[in-house]
Amino acid sequence: xxxxxxxxIAVALGTFMxxxxxxxxxxxxxxxxxxxxxxxxxxxxxxxxxxxxxxGLLLAGGRVADVFGMRGTFFAGLGLFTAxxxxxGLAGGQEVLIGARALQGVGAALxxxxxxxxxxxxxxxxxxxxxxxxxxxxxxxLALAIGxxxxxxxxxxxxxxxxxxxxxxxxxxxxxxxxxTLPAGRRTGNRSLDLPGLLSSSLALFALTYALIEGxxxxxxxxxxxxxxxLAAAAAIAFVLIETxxxxxxxxxxxxxxxxxxxxxxTMGLWAFGVFGIYFFTAIFLQNVLGFSPTEAGSAFVPxxxxxxxxxxxxxxxxxxxxxxxxxxxxxxxxxxxxGMLATVGEGSRYTDLLPWFLLFGxxxxxxxxxxxxxxxxxxxxRAGIASGMLNVSRxxxxxxxxxxxxxxxxxxxxAATGPVLHRFLAGYQFSLVVAxxxxxxxxxxxxxxxxxxxxxxxxxxxxxxPELQPV
Numbered sequence: 001x002x003x004x005x006x007x008x009i010a011v012a013l014g015t016f017m018x019x020x021x022x023x024x025x026x027x028x029x030x031x032x033x034x035x036x037x038x039x040x041x042x043x044x045x046x047x048x049x050x051x052x053x054x055x056g057l058l059l060a061g062g063r064v065a066d067v068f069g070m071r072g073t074f075f076a077g078l079g080l081f082t083a084x085x086x087x088x089g090l091a092g093g094q095e096v097l098i099g100a101r102a103l104q105g106v107g108a109a110l111x112x113x114x115x116x117x118x119x120x121x122x123x124x125x126x127x128x129x130x131x132x133x134x135x136x137x138x139x140x141x142l143a144l145a146i147g148x149x150x151x152x153x154x155x156x157x158x159x160x161x162x163x164x165x166x167x168x169x170x171x172x173x174x175x176x177x178x179x180x181t182l183p184a185g186r187r188t189g190n191r192s193l194d195l196p197g198l199l200s201s202s203l204a205l206f207a208l209t210y211a212l213i214e215g216x217x218x219x220x221x222x223x224x225x226x227x228x229x230x231l232a233a234a235a236a237i238a239f240v241l242i243e244t245x246x247x248x249x250x251x252x253x254x255x256x257x258x259x260x261x262x263x264x265x266x267t268m269g270l271w272a273f274g275v276f277g278i279y280f281f282t283a284i285f286l287q288n289v290l291g292f293s294p295t296e297a298g299s300a301f302v303p304x305x306x307x308x309x310x311x312x313x314x315x316x317x318x319x320x321x322x323x324x325x326x327x328x329x330x331x332x333x334x335x336x337x338x339x340g341m342l343a344t345v346g347e348g349s350r351y352t353d354l355l356p357w358f359l360l361f362g363x364x365x366x367x368x369x370x371x372x373x374x375x376x377x378x379x380x381x382x383r384a385g386i387a388s389g390m391l392n393v394s395r396x397x398x399x400x401x402x403x404x405x406x407x408x409x410x411x412x413x414x415x416a417a418t419g420p421v422l423h424r425f426l427a428g429y430q431f432s433l434v435v436a437x438x439x440x441x442x443x444x445x446x447x448x449x450x451x452x453x454x455x456x457x458x459x460x461x462x463x464x465x466x467p468e469l470q471p472v
Contacts, residue, residue, distance in 0.1 A: 004122045007181035008132050011122070012139040013174040014078055014115045017167050018108040019143035020150070021050060021085070024163050028155035035160065038094050048213045049098050053105025054112075055396040056206035060198050062113035062389025063250050070121060070385065071182050073114045075175065081107025082171030089165035100164075113388035120376055121183065130316035130373045137369040138309035141362075149302060152295035196242045197250035204235035205393065212400040216407060251386060261387075263450020264375035267328060267443045268391060269398035271368060274339060274440035276399030281410065282342070285429055289422065290351065300351060304362040311366025319370040325451035328371045329444045334364030336441035343433035346426050374451060406432040 025032075025047055032038065032046065065073040084103035091097035119136060123129035154162045211228035218225050243249040256262050286297040319327045338361035345353050375391050414428030 003181040006177060007122050007183075008119070008135060010174050010178035010181060011074075011115045011118050012136050013170060013177070014074065014111050015136060016139050016143045017081060017085075017170055017174070018054075018112045019140050020147045021104060021108070021164075021167070022054075022143075022147065024147040024151040025050075028151045028160045028163050031155040031160040032097075036092070036094055036097070045098050046094070046101055049101040050105045050108070051396070051400070052206065052209050052213060053102045054108045055209045055393065055400070056202050057106060057109035058113060058393045058396065059201045059205065059250070059386065059389045061109040061111075062117065062385040062387070062392075063194065063198060064110065065114040065117055065385030065388075066383060069184075070114050070118050071178075071184060073110055073385075074118065074178065074182065077107045077110030077112075077114060078171055078175055078178070079107075081111055082167055082175075083107075085164045085167035085171070089161040089163075089168075091161075112392055113385055116372070116376070116388040116391070117385045118182070126373070126377055127316075127320070129377075130319060130370065131313075133373040133376075134313045134316045134369050137312040137315075137366075137372065141305045141308040141312060141365065144301070144305050144308075146302075146305075147298075149295065149298035152293070152298040156293075156295055194242075194246060194248060194250035197239060197246065200235050200239040200242055201250065204232050204239055205397070207232035207235060208397065209400060212397075212404045215404055220408075251390070252383075255383075259450050260374055263446055264371055265390060265394045267332065267371060267447045267450065268375070269394045270439055270443035270446070271332065271335070271365075271371075272395040272399040273402035273405075274335065274436040275365070276402040281406065281429060281432065286351075288425065289347070290349070300354075301358070303355065304358040304365075307359050307362030308365040311363055312369045315367050315369045316373075318367065323451075324370045324374045325448050327367055328374075328451055329447040331364040331367030332440055332443040332447060334367070335361050336364075336437045336444070338364060339433055339440060340437035343430045343437065346430065347422065371447075371451075402436070406436055409435055 029047065038046070061073070061077070081104055084100045084107055088097055088100035088104065091100055116136070119129055119132050123132045150166070151163050154160065154166075207228045211225050211232065214228075215225050240253065243251055243253050283297050283301075286292040286300050292300065315327065322330075338357040341357045341360075342354065345357075372391065376387050410425075410428035410432040412428070413431045414424045417424040417427040
């Protein structure tokens with residue numbers, strides 16, 4: 001199908017929008033607070049409402065795509081996300097803005113897993129799909145760079161509303177291109193949503209995400225946070241019981257006995273744990289220690305993301321030669337080294353002291369792209385939506401864990417240190433990076449074991465059978 005490469009552009013643009021809104025808001029929060037006269041609580045929820053709803057509904061979005069078709073789910077998510085972005089950009093008060101951010105999360109939860117799952121339908125040949133996933137990943141890496149830069153520039157020089165309104169032309173272009181190129185798609189024979197499983201999984205993810213977001217401000221031992229963790233655990237147990245007893249489960253728990261699938265999710269989680277924390281706390285380091293403006297801090301990550309984007313496009317060729325296990329393990333090792341070396345940068349340093357390790361980190365991150373293709377290929381094509389949803393859940397939840405746990409380690413180390421405020425912050429920051437490096441490094445043996453002997457074929461087979469599940 002000639003149009004499938006144009007369809008890839010539509011899929012990548014849809015992903016770009018949701019990734020952009022994951023990190024575009026943070027640097028614009030001071031401007032929003034001044035213009036709307038927001039309370040601290042309102043400001044926190046502008047940032048949190050999106051990720052709370054997004055993470056909570058990701059599995060549901062993947063299931064909806066599998067049952068009702070990927071094309072329709074893609075356009076539903078795209079339309080809702082674009083409309084909510086316009087509402088957020090025009091909001092005149094915190095209630096409207098928070099509500100619009102939550103609706104953005106609903107749209108993103110439909111759009112993100114569907115966009116990734118569409119790649120399995122557009123590119124049934126694993127080799128071509130590897131190239132497509134590499135391009136898709138490069139666009140996602142660019143969003144990581146452009147997000148903070150765009151948010152800082154627009155809020156500083158134009159208006160904070162445009163960090164949301166910019167999604168309108170992107171959404172319109174994506175809709176037009178998608179309408180022309182995306183296939184009608186297929187629906188599964190089973191039209192059951194598995195509502196008990198969907199509700200219990202969403203409740204577990206909502207409660208866990210809420211506890212991770214609010215734990216620092218409310219206190220990790222407060223009744224609300226402990227109650228949220230307890231609710232998340234109870235809902236997760238209920239979900240497992242429901243899925244083992246229903247005839248048409250949303251998630252077949254036998255998938256977790258698949259070495260590639262389970263190991264791939266674990267590797268993705270360890271990657272996200274380190275990466276999200278690094279982005280979050282290094283942005284603070286750049287501004288508080290090096291004295292960068294918000295726009296300059298956002299610009300500092302651009303070289304890293306550009307290297308990641310370029311390497312992502314060639315990673316499938318590296319995988320075809322060395323195999324997925326060694327390629328992903330090499331990427332994790334490079335990132336672990338980069339994070340560990342960032343921990344050596346301290347007082348009196350300059351951006352040029354950070355840049356080599358930023359570039360090394362981008363190189364490792366680009367080599368990780370085959371992991372996405374491997375995880376998607378580990379499950380039957382009819383479950384591509386839920387596989388994509390679980391991959392994204394692993395990334396988002398472990399990313400939040402990275403921010404909260406590394407933040408707690410930083411705060412604890414900072415409180416234990418003595419001397420000026422800057423010195424104590426650096427003590428906590430550097431120690432948290434050492435912990436992050438160790439966790440990212442733990443993904444190396446997991447990737448080598450879980451992804452061993454997984455290799456992209458040199459040429460497409462005559463027929464593509466559904467992958468055989470390999471027990472752990």
